[in-house]
Structure formats: structure tokens, C-alpha cells
Amino acid sequence: MTDGTTSRPDVPRAGGVQSLARAFGLLETLTEAGGEAGLSELADRTGLAPATIHRLVRTLVDLGYLRQLPSRRYTLGPKLVGLGETAARQFGRWATPVLADLVAEIGETANLAVLDGDRAVYVAQVPSPHQMRMFTEIGRRVPVHCTGVGKALLSALPPADAAAVVARTGLPAVTPTTITDADVLARELAVARERGYVLDEGEQETGVRCVAAPVTGPHGSAAVSVSGPLSRMDDTAVARIAPLVVAAGRRLGTLLATA
Amino acid sequence: MTDGTTSRPDVPRAGGVQSLARAFGLLETLTEAGGEAGLSELADRTGLAPATIHRLVRTLVDLGYLRQLPSRRYTLGPKLVGLGETAARQFGRWATPVLADLVAEIGETANLAVLDGDRAVYVAQVPSPHQMRMFTEIGRRVPVHCTGVGKALLSALPPADAAAVVARTGLPAVTPTTITDADVLARELAVARERGYVLDEGEQETGVRCVAAPVTGPHGSAAVSVSGPLSRMDDTAVARIAPLVVAAGRRLGTLLATA
DNA sequence: CCCTACATTCCATGATGCGGAAACTCCAGT
DNA sequence: ACTGGAGTTTCCGCATCATGGAATGTAGGG
Numbered sequence: 001m002t003d004g005t006t007s008r009p010d011v012p013r014a015g016g017v018q019s020l021a022r023a024f025g026l027l028e029t030l031t032e033a034g035g036e037a038g039l040s041e042l043a044d045r046t047g048l049a050p051a052t053i054h055r056l057v058r059t060l061v062d063l064g065y066l067r068q069l070p071s072r073r074y075t076l077g078p079k080l081v082g083l084g085e086t087a088a089r090q091f092g093r094w095a096t097p098v099l100a101d102l103v104a105e106i107g108e109t110a111n112l113a114v115l116d117g118d119r120a121v122y123v124a125q126v127p128s129p130h131q132m133r134m135f136t137e138i139g140r141r142v143p144v145h146c147t148g149v150g151k152a153l154l155s156a157l158p159p160a161d162a163a164a165v166v167a168r169t170g171l172p173a174v175t176p177t178t179i180t181d182a183d184v185l186a187r188e189l190a191v192a193r194e195r196g197y198v199l200d201e202g203e204q205e206t207g208v209r210c211v212a213a214p215v216t217g218p219h220g221s222a223a224v225s226v227s228g229p230l231s232r233m234d235d236t237a238v239a240r241i242a243p244l245v246v247a248a249g250r251r252l253g254t255l256l257a258t259a
Numbered sequence: 260m261t262d263g264t265t266s267r268p269d270v271p272r273a274g275g276v277q278s279l280a281r282a283f284g285l286l287e288t289l290t291e292a293g294g295e296a297g298l299s300e301l302a303d304r305t306g307l308a309p310a311t312i313h314r315l316v317r318t319l320v321d322l323g324y325l326r327q328l329p330s331r332r333y334t335l336g337p338k339l340v341g342l343g344e345t346a347a348r349q350f351g352r353w354a355t356p357v358l359a360d361l362v363a364e365i366g367e368t369a370n371l372a373v374l375d376g377d378r379a380v381y382v383a384q385v386p387s388p389h390q391m392r393m394f395t396e397i398g399r400r401v402p403v404h405c406t407g408v409g410k411a412l413l414s415a416l417p418p419a420d421a422a423a424v425v426a427r428t429g430l431p432a433v434t435p436t437t438i439t440d441a442d443v444l445a446r447e448l449a450v451a452r453e454r455g456y457v458l459d460e461g462e463q464e465t466g467v468r469c470v471a472a473p474v475t476g477p478h479g480s481a482a483v484s485v486s487g488p489l490s491r492m493d494d495t496a497v498a499r500i501a502p503l504v505v506a507a508g509r510r511l512g513t514l515l516a517t518a
Numbered sequence: 519c520c521c522t523a524c525a526t527t528c529c530a531t532g533a534t535g536c537g538g539a540a541a542c543t544c545c546a547g548t
Numbered sequence: 549a550c551t552g553g554a555g556t557t558t559c560c561g562c563a564t565c566a567t568g569g570a571a572t573g574t575a576g577g578g
Contacts, residue, residue, distance in 0.1 A: 016315075078346070082380050084339050084341070087336065121344065
């Protein structure tokens, strides 16, 4: 280590335990590599010595957070599923009451999502009492450019950062109304910043309309959304719903900072 | 690695990177503590020096895997949700085709679950084409004593280990048919080991019948299940379904060892 | 207001993780 | 079958890095 190797640009502030930062870096690298990778692939991607990676990865396998396939490649292990679920439930604990209030007032499904990397992850949900309702799984990761929560999360970011996320993920069309132009999206985000909420007009699933608002917090921010079928979510309904969603976003922000 | 010292629940087994083992131990401790804990509580539970814990925990906070609340207590962070979801999806990738075959043959929802700690976690699912179908979220953790997959997982364990799990979790009644006696459960597990599959007779949700079989693998084992409403899952149907589920369990076991 | 409990920072110590290089394993080519 | 090579795993000496006791800072409770 003769040169200043602590200045790794992609893994910014590693002022803590290096082996830990490296191990989690490996987990993320594995994720980026499609959830499965060999040792040398990890070495190439991270620039670490194979021996070092092997020791870290071996430890993770022993602990059950990684699995080694018979092909000697590595995959994320079952214990991570449990941890992730507990983490999601943790968020849900303080968010669910607020979401439940929203559902009680509005009658449509309410969701809470956080930004993880370049995707939005649903961390809490309260379903609508209607027969026909949205079907969103907690823990599900969705693109940011075509979802209410995704756009709300982007609107809370500095425009440059939001643009960077979009540049990385691209804007694949999921439905006919999906926004596929970065400039159009940027303009919509500007509007969203102005009025405090954002609409999703069937951009991920046809016939589903969604109102979303950011939850401003200290660390990574979050977003609330309410979504339902077009038949119930007409313009009048949206006008009534939007302020409620924005208010819920504020309440959640306060909770997140206080609780 | 064939020595039987893996039965040490509190201290994970050294041999790897200690700071890593300790950090993940802290994450697990945090989970056991209800998802939220202060520094000294973690110190009490783990027996580590506060300074050591603080440094590890600080690193995890910086990395986004832990959140520090304004009360200075710690919670699981948002990044764990994403990792967990990716891990679950990873399992799903190779399991889904097999589950889809099951659904095609049987017409009922098929699930795959793994044992995580003392709970069963659903890691993959293919829903039935029927209107009325099971509603299981991926990543959901359910008790072992009252679910098909749970009992199948237990049946794959050595009887003593299965008994230990049940002793820790207890047998709370969820429905009128839930098994609440450890001996009755032990006897049913013995039968299951014999014939290769296990039934869930509305033990977690009334009116739902479920056929489950273990997936024997090298590391932690898994379990497949098929579940549907009593109206469609009569005795004749079960007799037809059971061998298919057992066969799927074998196929998945082979895949898990080969893929 | 002081006092106690808890969280955080400091710092000398040596245990612990590091990585270059060698041994090994699994395949693919001939 | 034999050989070559890419990828994986083990070895081991060095110094870096994590460690934890003690000191300092920071809320809440009496």
C-alpha cells in the first residue's frame, strides 16, 4: 500500500472497518453481476486480490449469507432473504399506521418505498378494501422512471443526481404511456418539485393511476403513493387525494426524523 | 468441514474473518431484539466491548445497511431490503420453472421456502391460474409448526433438531386445526419422513389444504408446496398431487446440487 | 441542577486480516 | 489418456488494522 489506496472513488467514505466495507461491496458486486459470479470475476470487478476475496467470501458462506454452487461460483444466500424481510418489516412498523390512515380516508392501496441503488424498493404497504386492488409485494424492486414512487424519489434528489440515475437505468417502455424521453421526465420532475406530488398515468401498468409524494428524511429519502384503477381514480378523486398524500409524506418525514 | 461443532447457536464458529462474523452477528442480534436496539443492549447480548460494537455499527450505518435513529438507537437499513429481494429472486430464478410445471399439471399455487433460523421463508412462488388463489408474499416468514413448507422442512431435519426448533418457537394455535402438541407434531413428522410428503389441513388458514415435500440439498434444505382451497383439494386430488410434489422436490434438490 | 447511564472518541497494543506466490482442481483441447 | 491453462484454494511472513480499556462527551431522570 505505497500509494493512497484509501481514495476509492466509487466506494466513497470507508472510514470504518475495511473488511466489512469490502465484504458488503462484494455482496453488491455480486448483485450487479446478476446474483451469481465466480471468484475471479469478483476480483476483476473489485480489484481486490483473489486470496482476500476468497477469505471474505468463505466467511460469508460459513455464515450462510452466501451459497457456493457446485460450479464453485457464488450466489446470495438464504439468510439474506430473512434479514431483508425483517428490515422491510421494521420500516413497516412505523409507516403502516400512516398508510392505514391514508387507506381509510381514500379507499385505495397505499405504499411506502425507498431508493436502493437505482431502483425503488417497496418497504411497506396497506391494501385497499376493494375487491379489485393493486398487487404489490413488499421488497419488490421497480424502475424509477415509470412508477409513482420512483418519480417521487427522483423529485427529491438534486436534478443532476436524478439525471444520473436515469442515465444509468435508461427509460425502457413498459406500457404505451411510459415516459421514454429523459427531457420529458426532467420536466415532469420539475413540476413535481413545484407542487409536491407526482402522477403515474398507467406508466407501469395500464389502467392504474397513482399519486405519489416524497418523504423528506435525513439519510436516503422515501416516497408514499396511493394507487388504484382508473375507474375510481378520476380527476376529481386525484384532486382530493393529492393533498392527503403530500400530507402523509410530511408526517412520515417527521416520524422518520423523530421516532 | 465435517466436524459436528455447527450446533453452537450463540457464537457462530471462528475460522473466517472475525470482524465480519461479529458484524453479521450484530445484525442477527438486532433482529432478535425486535429490529431495534441501543448500543449497550447489543453489548449485553453479544458480550463484545462497546467500543468494538460502535465501530462495526458505525461502518454499517455509513454503508447504509443500518440506520441510526435520532434516539441514537439502531435499526436495520434500507439496503438490506434490496439485498434480500435480490437473494430471493436468485432462488426464484432456478426454482420458478419447476414450480411453473407443477402449476401447469395441478392448477394450484406452488411455493418454495427455505429454513431461516426457526422460521420458514418463502423464496419463490408461481400463482395458480384460478380466480380464488392463495396469497403468499415472497420473503414472508411463517412459523414451521402450522404450515406445509414448515413441516416439510422439519421432516428433513434430524428429529432432535426439529424438536429443538419447535421447543424454541412453541406451537401457538392459529386456527382450530393447528397442531399444538409437540408429540403429535413429532409423530406426524415421522409419518412424513416415511412417505415423503406432509399435509397441512387448514392449520394456518381455515379452508386451505396444502401438500408439501422437502427438497434435500447440501447446505440448508428447502421445501416445495402446493396449496389451494378445500373445494378443489379433496382426497382424490391430494392422492394425485402428492407424488408430483415429491417428484418436484427431488428435481429441485438435483438442480440445487447441480446448477 | 447534579447525577447516572449511555454513546462516542482516543490510543497503545498485538492480534488479525492482508496479499504474493505456490499448490491444487477441474476442464478443454489434441 | 496426456497436457496445458484458467480458475480456485491454501500457505505464511509482514505490518496493517481492528481491538477494547479508559477517558470524554451527551442526553434524560431524580
